[in-house]
Amino acid sequence: MSGISLNGLASGLNTGEMIESLMKLERIPYEKLGTKKSTLSEEQGLIRGINTKLVTLRSAVADLMYSTSYNLTSAKASDSSVFSVTATDQAVTGSYNVNVTQLAKKHxxxxxxxxxxxxxxxxxxxxxxxxxxxxxxxxxxxxxxxxxxxxxxxxxxxxxxxxxxxxxxxxxxxxxxxxxxxxxxxxxxxxxxxxxxxxxxxxxxxxxxxxxxxxxxxxxxxxxxxxxxxSAQNATAEVNGITVSSASNELKDIIPGVTINLLKENASSTITVATDTDKIAAKIQTFVDAYNDAITAVRSNSAKDAKMQGDSTLRTLQSELNELVNGQVKGTGAYKFLFEIGLEIDKGVTSGKEMTGKLTFDKNKFTEAYNKDPGAVADLFSSNAAAANKDKGIATRLYNGLFNWTKTGTGLLAYKVSGYDADLKTITQQMEDMNLRLTMKEKQLQKQFTAMETALSSLNNEKSWMSSQINSWG
Incomplete structure (x- = not known):
């Protein structure tokens, strides 16, 4: 009779519904564990997402730790019909007159x-x-x-x-x-x-x-x-009076870092290689975007009513990011704070409710500051002179500080992720064990109600027999 329910044949009770109701009560702790597991999984996903944003930020500041990032150049031709010109970021600045005497030709x-x-x-x-x-x-x-x-x-x-x-x-x-x-x-x-x-x-x-x-x-x-x-022929040209020859119409590194594509014979044009503040500003913008992306993720997930409201790890991270970006740089340059070159957190915001922690970037102010003292701008970001990390250049100290958070396996966020793994493993095992007990409990109830129905049925049969015997006496 194991596992068989007579479902009220003798008692008139809906034993199936009764068992289902009883099991719903029994499963409440199991459902709570499932909710907790889902919450932990979601939180773990948020931490992983924040870690990814911090890795992106660290990559962006790594590009600002070296002086070459503040010496970016570009090249322009005074007459692009004579030749086109491209340049690497570190092309040597200067002015170069190029006289094209002969184009390379195929046979x-x-x-x-x-x-x-x-x-x-x-x-x-x-x-x-x-x-x-x-x-x-x-x-x-x-x-x-x-x-x-x-x-x-x-x-x-x-x-x-x-x-x-x-x-x-x-x-x-x-x-x-x-x-x-x-x-x-x-x-x-x-x-x-x-x-x-x-x-x-x-x-x-x-x-x-x-x-x-x-x-x-x-x-x-x-x-x-x-x-x-x-006839087949090589290209020939004069660069600042020096004759050069090429088997193709591409003159590469005749001017260091510059490639010239010749287009017209017996014609001249001037190449100007100059510092390109737009390229430098673009690298700063990449840093600003990465920082804002990271700080927004941290603040939005730990704010009031957020999924991880008040999380101590995120509060600490937010505080450290703010300190690393806002703190004074103790380098040799004239600029000591980011706001001096056009980067400012919550610029113009006076209400605490409106604060986002995000950086604004005034490109015009940055360009003005760079043109006034490019070395000081580089020092503000890349200085490594101070002993304490919090006093180094903005990019240097962010790069160093973020390492503690993002290091694979042993970083603070990796440690937190592994903590979630342990908790999720424990909950999963608890749910498996509890589910096994619930299955056994349901089978036990089915057996008990089946036994009850069987007993009642037997009693009813006996009652009917006795009634028939008594009736026969009359």
Whole structure:
């Protein structure tokens, strides 16, 4: 009879509902544990999120700990039609006159001009093409029923060979075509030549075939020279009077940290490399955004009626962040506080209810302060002169201080996360044990009510028998 409920057949009671009601009461402690587990899991997730924001903040201030972050430059050309210019953040400042005398060009060679429907080219003839990929040649075969097919097959086979030259077909006049070969690279050292690739590839493209074949194609002229349409050449320019040469139209690091892309021959333009305060301000803005993101997460989750209202760890973190950002820097520079260069917490806020703890960034004030004393701005952030961390530069002390909070495994937030892990593990085990007991309790109640119904049924049967016996006496 174990596990079988007669559900009031004898007693007339809804024993199923009675068991369900009793088990709801029994499960109240279990449900409370489930709520507690959910709360702890949510809090743990919040702590992990705050830790991520602090790691982002630490990365942002790490970029402000070095003097190079306050010497960022950019380059501009006075005439961008002559050349375009890009620069690294640490390009050397100065003014440079660049006179472009010659652009780098690719070697362009063509075949003769052929009627599309003609049959001037003999199928089956072959020549070798050397270039990219080393001394191994690609064998190119003349094939096709007419000149148009031959030229088209040559184009496809040459391009498929990938030997440093690209073929195309140009219709020179109606009904007539020519094959055009253009080197993939610029410069004199990547031109097309006749012969066989040397054992050590030298960057040139080589055509190796019989004179009769190459002349029938028109690639080799009667004087045995190439049918060149554009000669390969290097770029040449003068930078502040010094002649430079390049196999491409890109002049890289001729001016340290600057790349020049030449666009026009026989033309001049001036490059100005100067300190770029916008780039420097952008790094400061990245720090401000990361700080505001972190402090907002800390304050919003520990404020009144928040999920972690009054949490001691978050209160301590909020206090430390405020101290690290607002405290005086004991460096050698003229600036000692962030507000002196345009960064201020809760600027203009007078009511405690309106305070957010967030930084505001006045870019104009920052630029003015930087232009007045760039070294002092750098010192305010990156100074490492003071013995105590709280007296170092803003970026330096934040970087050091946040390490105690964010260190993997042993940081304060990692320690708090591991504490949640332990609590959650304990609660999970308690819930598993309690659920087992509840299951046993429910089975026990079912047995008890089933036994009761069985007993009542037996008594009812006996009662009916006795009544029938008494009635028979009359």
């Amino acid at each position: 362009v060679v063509s075949s003769g001009e052929f009627s599309k429907t003609g049959q001037d080219l003999t199928a089956g003839a072959k020549f070798n093409l050397f270039g990219s990929g080393g001394a191994t040649a690609a064998e190119i075969t003349i094939k096709g029923a007419n000149n148009q097919e031959v030229l088209n097959n040559l184009k496809n086979d040459i391009n498929a060979a990938k030997k440093g030259v690209t073929a195309s077909i140009v219709e020179t006049t109606p009904g007539k075509q020519t094959l055009v070969l253009t080197t993939d690279k610029f410069g004199a050292d990547a031109d097309i030549q006749f012969g066989t690739m040397p054992g050590t590839p030298d960057g040139h493209v080589y055509l190796d075939g019989s004179d009769a074949l190459l002349k029938s194609l028109g690639i080799k002229k009667a004087d045995n020279s190439l049918n060149t349409r554009q």
